[in-house]
Amino acid sequence: MHPTIKREVLMSRFLSERFAEIEPYTPGEQPQDFDYIKLNTNESPYPPSPKVLEAVNAEETAKLRLYSDPEVRQLTQEIAEFYGVRPTQVFVGNGSDEVLAFSFLAFCDADHPVCFPDITYGFYKVFAQLFCLDAQQIPLQEDFSVRVEDYCDCGRMVVLANPNAPTGLSLSTDQIERILQTNPDHIVLIDEAYVDFGGESCIPLLGRYPNLIVVQTFSKSRSLAGARLGFAVASEELIEDLNKMKFSFNPYNINRLSILAGTAAMNDKAYFEQCREEILSTRSKTKAALEQLGFQVLDSKTNFLFVRHPDLSGDDYTRQLRKKSILVRHFSQTRIKNYVRITIGTPKQMETLLEATKEILAIRRQEL
């Protein structure tokens, strides 16, 4: 069994030559059974809001014979209300990956290159390859923080995950504002997939920066990874650009039940807050416990921890946990190969993780 899915090198003689070298994204493993404690893809350990379970009912399932609303009005409206923007400032995608794909397609081309950190969400460089873009990967600093100056007046579209993944580190909106101010002729896309776990959202900056796109997702803080919902908030003009892409690629991009699920989840603010606070509390306790065991733990503003231990390689730790039916995520990039990314689960799951980790460290110490 493979820890990750690798796309085969197989290709037909019909595939456009520009894709000969493409390296598709490798998603985290998604076992379809429940034999694992799944801390590898930053899902919520809590089910969606009870309102979601009410909204997705037999009556609505019977209506699946009818197309969904290509304008996704109901969900767009609910998101707009939550964030205090106009519905025309919201674009909903089939997961935030689709929103990102449409953004790269719309705003980059042979004359409009892009940049992002060397250590960040691995999909950005795949989009750049897919659309044959000049992509500059700017190294994070030694401590994995983003050096703001690197992105000022940089002559490219800027894509920053904030908080960043897999580091969990965050920039302040003041820092992002400097990037926005110094790049008035380029899009600055802030991917806020994890912002609800302690980051500062840039949505309040929208009125002042027509070059800003904020992207968020329902996959983490809203417990709907399996519904495939992400969204962008930006100026009306930029949202209309994204709509042009969608209506030229896949107009009915959101299915009926996900529209209902997303609307109910966005509407249930109390449940959202409750889950979020639970995760922040568990994160804080888990971080302290791992540090007690000798781990270095980065300052996470997300629902995961990025950790390393002097006595354990990232690869080894991941494999040992897997033997104990716990999945975490390891990345093979040189700079972070000693790290492991651990999603914050329930308190009980984290207890199990900590127990397993103690056992692994005990055996490791006998070996040393």
Added chain:
Amino acid sequence: MHPTIKREVLMSRFLSERFAEIEPYTPGEQPQDFDYIKLNTNESPYPPSPKVLEAVNAEETAKLRLYSDPEVRQLTQEIAEFYGVRPTQVFVGNGSDEVLAFSFLAFCDADHPVCFPDITYGFYKVFAQLFCLDAQQIPLQEDFSVRVEDYCDCGRMVVLANPNAPTGLSLSTDQIERILQTNPDHIVLIDEAYVDFGGESCIPLLGRYPNLIVVQTFSKSRSLAGARLGFAVASEELIEDLNKMKFSFNPYNINRLSILAGTAAMNDKAYFEQCREEILSTRSKTKAALEQLGFQVLDSKTNFLFVRHPDLSGDDYTRQLRKKSILVRHFSQTRIKNYVRITIGTPKQMETLLEATKEILAIRRQEL
């Protein structure tokens, strides 16, 4: 209220110049209330299989916190079994539009142009615009049939809807085979969205033609337009090419509930056959009744009729029906502007359509 949604001409100064002239697809109107008899977008008048309603339940909705399977194995397996192919020969998309988009992206480029009929699914020319392709639109013959010779040895990817939309006319697999044989170095994509209503599928030809891609959808014959599911069946190599696009664009393209719904629908062969036969019977009766009223009705192998009446313009007939709360689809292209496309609904809905049509014709005759 507008009969169709037109994308606004608004664009930002950040949008890539190659999209300055793009004309996105205009979907048929999807009113979100139930005040209309909806015969405008070729949905099934019957709800999805009872097995779909069993499969989409509260337990599964609670699992929406977890990502869906990016390999869509369960549904891929079910489709493969239904058509007697290997699972590695099946690609599932978020609607067949996404399958088509990935196909244009994968197999066409500046050196690899495409062709399709002038009267066909309006999205093909939008994909060609989106990906900046040289697209030849080959006129249908006077009677709206495809002239097979036009596509033989044509030096381009061939895209044919078979049966064609909005005409409803169909080619035989023998005719398609001639196109496949004379274009061994180009993809021939057969869009079989409507094939279950009397067309001949090209899936049995797959073993012999490595250049063939067959695309189908769950939106028509399987009553799941709102679940957004389409698929391609082709050689393993071509499917892997499509997977390369998907895993570079949106790996988790199908949500959890649609995977379950699609699997259940594909599995319930008896219900599928029953709905299909019902629609064929209603189509036959409706065609005869419209002909009795003086309509010319093309020979449909689909779940719609393409009709015109000597005393009524297509536009006028559409508007008059709308006043009577019946939606049908009218296209403004010159060659077909006198026609109207009418989806086959339930027998009762077609009775209402016929009554409304009689009233419209009676008033029209008084005016003449």
